[in-house]
Amino acid sequence: MNRSENSSGPHATRTPVQGAPGLYRQARRHVHMTRRLDISLYRKSFLYLALVGLTLYAVLFSTTPAVHDFFHEFRHHLMLVPCH
16 A cells, blocks of 8 residues: 555554654654744844843833742842832
8 A cells, every 4th residue: 555545634544653664754744843933033033032021021020929029139239120
Protein backbone atom coordinates (compact mmCIF):
# COMPACT_ATOMS: atom_id res chain seq x y z
CA MET A 1 0.00 0.00 0.00
CA ASN A 2 1.49 3.34 -0.98
CA ARG A 3 1.23 6.62 0.90
CA SER A 4 -1.70 8.03 -1.13
CA GLU A 5 -3.86 5.01 -0.36
CA ASN A 6 -3.13 5.22 3.36
CA SER A 7 -3.84 8.92 3.90
CA SER A 8 -7.19 10.59 3.65
CA GLY A 9 -6.22 14.06 4.86
CA PRO A 10 -3.79 15.96 7.05
CA HIS A 11 -5.00 14.24 10.21
CA ALA A 12 -5.23 10.71 8.89
CA THR A 13 -4.35 7.94 11.28
CA ARG A 14 -1.51 5.78 10.10
CA THR A 15 -0.19 2.63 11.59
CA PRO A 16 3.01 3.49 13.45
CA VAL A 17 6.26 2.13 12.15
CA GLN A 18 8.28 0.25 14.74
CA GLY A 19 11.24 2.00 16.33
CA ALA A 20 13.03 5.09 15.13
CA PRO A 21 11.32 5.81 11.77
CA GLY A 22 8.14 6.97 13.54
CA LEU A 23 10.13 9.17 15.88
CA TYR A 24 12.15 10.52 12.98
CA ARG A 25 9.00 11.40 11.08
CA GLN A 26 7.55 13.16 14.14
CA ALA A 27 10.78 15.10 14.69
CA ARG A 28 10.81 16.25 11.07
CA ARG A 29 7.19 17.39 11.45
CA HIS A 30 8.10 19.47 14.53
CA VAL A 31 11.11 21.02 12.78
CA HIS A 32 8.90 22.00 9.87
CA MET A 33 6.34 23.61 12.22
CA THR A 34 9.08 25.49 14.08
CA ARG A 35 10.52 26.94 10.88
CA ARG A 36 7.14 28.46 10.07
CA LEU A 37 7.22 30.40 13.39
CA ASP A 38 10.18 32.54 12.28
CA ILE A 39 9.32 36.22 12.75
CA SER A 40 11.02 39.36 11.49
CA LEU A 41 13.43 41.50 13.47
CA TYR A 42 10.84 44.27 13.76
CA ARG A 43 8.30 41.96 15.34
CA LYS A 44 10.91 40.49 17.68
CA SER A 45 11.96 43.96 18.80
CA PHE A 46 8.35 45.04 19.26
CA LEU A 47 7.63 41.96 21.40
CA TYR A 48 10.81 42.52 23.42
CA LEU A 49 10.05 46.20 24.05
CA ALA A 50 6.45 45.39 24.96
CA LEU A 51 7.64 42.79 27.47
CA VAL A 52 10.17 45.21 28.98
CA GLY A 53 7.53 47.96 29.14
CA LEU A 54 5.01 45.74 30.86
CA THR A 55 7.62 44.57 33.35
CA LEU A 56 8.69 48.12 34.18
CA TYR A 57 5.07 49.19 34.54
CA ALA A 58 4.37 46.27 36.89
CA VAL A 59 7.43 47.07 39.01
CA LEU A 60 7.12 50.87 39.14
CA PHE A 61 3.44 51.74 38.86
CA SER A 62 1.42 48.73 39.94
CA THR A 63 -0.99 49.13 42.83
CA THR A 64 -1.60 45.41 43.16
CA PRO A 65 -0.73 44.69 46.80
CA ALA A 66 1.49 41.67 46.15
CA VAL A 67 3.59 43.45 43.53
CA HIS A 68 3.61 46.82 45.31
CA ASP A 69 4.67 45.38 48.65
CA PHE A 70 7.49 43.35 47.11
CA PHE A 71 8.97 46.34 45.24
CA HIS A 72 8.06 49.01 47.82
CA GLU A 73 11.61 49.70 49.04
CA PHE A 74 12.98 49.59 45.50
CA ARG A 75 10.47 52.23 44.42
CA HIS A 76 11.48 54.46 47.34
CA HIS A 77 15.18 54.09 46.59
CA LEU A 78 14.69 55.11 42.96
CA MET A 79 13.09 58.41 44.06
CA LEU A 80 11.30 58.57 40.71
CA VAL A 81 7.90 57.13 41.51
CA PRO A 82 5.85 58.37 44.44
CA CYS A 83 3.89 55.55 45.98
CA HIS A 84 2.16 57.28 48.89
